[in-house]
Amino acid sequence: MLSYRHIYHAGNHADILKHIIVSQICQHFTKKEAPFFYLDTHAGIGEYSLESDQAQKNKEFESGIAKLVAQKNLPEPVANFVKLVKSMNPNGALLTYPGSPKVVAHYQRLKDKMHLCELHPNDFPILASLFPHKRKANVQKGDGFAAVKATLPPQKRGFVLMDPPYEVKNDYQTVVDALCDGHKRFSSGTYAIWYPVLSRQQADSLINAVKHTGIRNILLVELLIRNANADKGMNGSGMIIVNPPWTLQVEAEQYLPTLTTLLGEDGEAGFQVRCITPE
Helix, strand or coil: CCCCCHHHCCCCHHHHHHHHHHHHHHHHHCCCCCCEEEEECCCCCCEEECCCHHHHHHCHHHHCHHHHHCCCCCCHHHHHHHHHHHHCCCCCCCCEEECHHHHHHHHCCCCCEEEEECCCCCHHHHHHHHCCCCCCEEEECCCHHHHHHHHCCCCCEEEEEECCCCCCCCHHHHHHHHHHHHHHHCCCCEEEEEEEECCHHHHHHHHHHHHCCCCCCEEEEEEECCCCCCCCCCCEEEEEEECCCCCHHHHHHHHHHHHHHHHCCCCCCEEEEEEEECC
């Protein structure tokens, strides 16, 4: 279908959760001297103009990143991400928001390598122009799920982000299949699957499918801005993380109450952090 364009949703509550966790994982990798490899299966355009007509249509960033930028004394993982966003907006006005590739690039060292996949014909050239140097990032126009087979295992530590738009229902099964295939090839890698919460049943179906893969050491982090079954579109989102950094769970438990307070829309906003499968 390829109708989904992330720029309409840039900087919303789901982006914030995803990118804080991506930042946490990158910080963990850069604590060691050894290089790391990053695979992004659905990279989008890399960064987003919040002044664009698309972003201005629903202004989802106003109930997301704009609220965080206005705060002081945020929990450290949140404050670190807000600092990253502010570094992209040096004049003070919130005009640009990073996609996952730009978040990772913020932490990337010369020895680290990114492989970025984007299938949308309009988004791919924008992404490619943002990362023109192959030494830093290999940008591929193609199926990001197929890249899991093509690029793993890397010759170094690795982090794989899978965040399809789920505009095709098969994506719910395909992302689980890709995780299984990647884990067989590279069991020591860190994998992060983003998912939307459109209903409790739909989200739990994906979570249970991942649990039943038999893969060990899986953490779930989820943020709801309202009742999971509200008929208002995306009511929240979550991240399923295989081989998470050991500090990620404790940190998430500390900052999610703040995100719930700042981004929640009603009294049914909430969060959960739990192990799907132990080590």
